[in-house]
Amino acid sequence: MTESSTSREDSIIERSKSRFPEYVKDTKVDSKQRITISFDKDHLQEIATWMRDDLRLDHLTGIAGVDYPTRKKLEILYFVGSFSKSEIQDIIVTLKTDLPRESPTIASLVSIWESAHFHEREAFEMFGITFEGHPDLRKLLTLDNWDGPPPMLKDIRFPEMGQR
């Protein structure tokens, strides 16, 4: 791999920007093979459909929530990659958007990348994010009798585990 090999990354960013000039807010090449695209959360499905069909980013590796109580927001990250397009197989595109910490809601991606099914259920119970249009949004990992708040939020502390 040479120094100039970020051209593939740049081209993905250019195409996303020119296709969705209003919705794509911020883009950056984090490092070689890693791209972050921040977008307007109301247009997630539109962007995802285009990425799947045009960029051939055919699968979703996972969904991560990140809680930033000091910045009063939740971030949701979608990690997307491609099996079928050999030139971009090594690239991970991170789709990133902010959600309000109170009642975070975003459209479900199950109809676009079916692998979102269990990842969205996990983010739902761990961060309390509601995925609109998910066919079966219910708890996945926590105990049946867990009735506390979403445990991965930063203000849920477990002092017996030490200082954070």
Added chain:
Amino acid sequence: MNTTSSAPTAPTSKPKEQATMDVSVGPQHPGSGHVRLLMRVDGDYIVSIDPDIGYVHRGCEKIAEYRNYVSNIPHLERPCIIDAIHLNWAYVLPVEELQNVTVPPRGQYISTIAAEMNRIMSHLYWLAINAGVFSGHTTIFMWAFGDRDLFIELMEWLTGARLTYSFLPPGGPRRDIPSGFEEKLTKLLDYFDKRLVEYDRVFFSNPLIIARSKRVGVLTKEDAIRLGTTGPVLRGSGVAYDVRKVEPYGAYADLDFQIPTFTEGDSYARFLVRFEEMKQSISIIRQALSKLPKGPIARKAPLVAPEGEAIGRVESSRGEITVMVIGDNSDKPYRVKIMNGSFRNLIALPYLLRNVHVADMPIIYGSLDYWPVEADR
């Protein structure tokens, strides 16, 4: 077997249909960990299943936020102790990227050797339990477990632990190869080469195993891609995707190996992928031993990671493990997100276990090499 035509319906809690019965499989240890499959059966056929996971959820990602970067290594390799090196490595790669630490070449080679030994051990465990026991084949269970122990003993010599090695802190492996290790390992590989021929004779070419697994649980290439499966499940469906090739880490870029891929997509194809992968691992270890460079094995890494996020990934025995680490200038990660093969392949389970005989369930479940603790984290 009508598993390929329509789009898979997500597992739902639909109202009970007439003439069906719900059967709970698990959550007692059905062979590979605590998981419950809520099966809806119609006579001898499975109508649908709803995987009820989480029985071994420990909140690994939450606990990781309370521990420093080094203490997290023994913690985060726990979810899959039979594949500990890969979980360890997947976590350390993004930490090293944040800290801007590179592992010296000798360290990369030793990590690669350890990882491939671990892959063989993990596949042997799968062969013994998920393929052998689940298909009622006790001979392969004994053989594979016996041979796995020979690798365990060598790993203990190399790392000091039988299964949970914590071998790769940021900067490089903890120990160099002990003197005499290469000869012992070469001898073991020569022995294991011959054992694989026996495995083939007694298990993989066994007409009973073929009859029970061929054309059972077919996952087409399109579905494997669409469902985002990974690892041997994906390669058994004809997609030659392996992180060791597409984004080489460790010493894989210098080594010559194939990605075993089968197009059938059935349980037998997934069996064969792992069988062929063990052969490739032998070849990788031999090459790495012969090319082993001289020099330091590790560099000093800081205890603190700066602000920023990094994603690292490795090809584990169960597929790609992708780990995102967010640093915040402290000695503890702000957030660790683990995406592993078991959790990603879980979606294939309700998809494959439809319109199949109840008796095919253990074979299909075993062919996915699902590890509940890894999926639950």
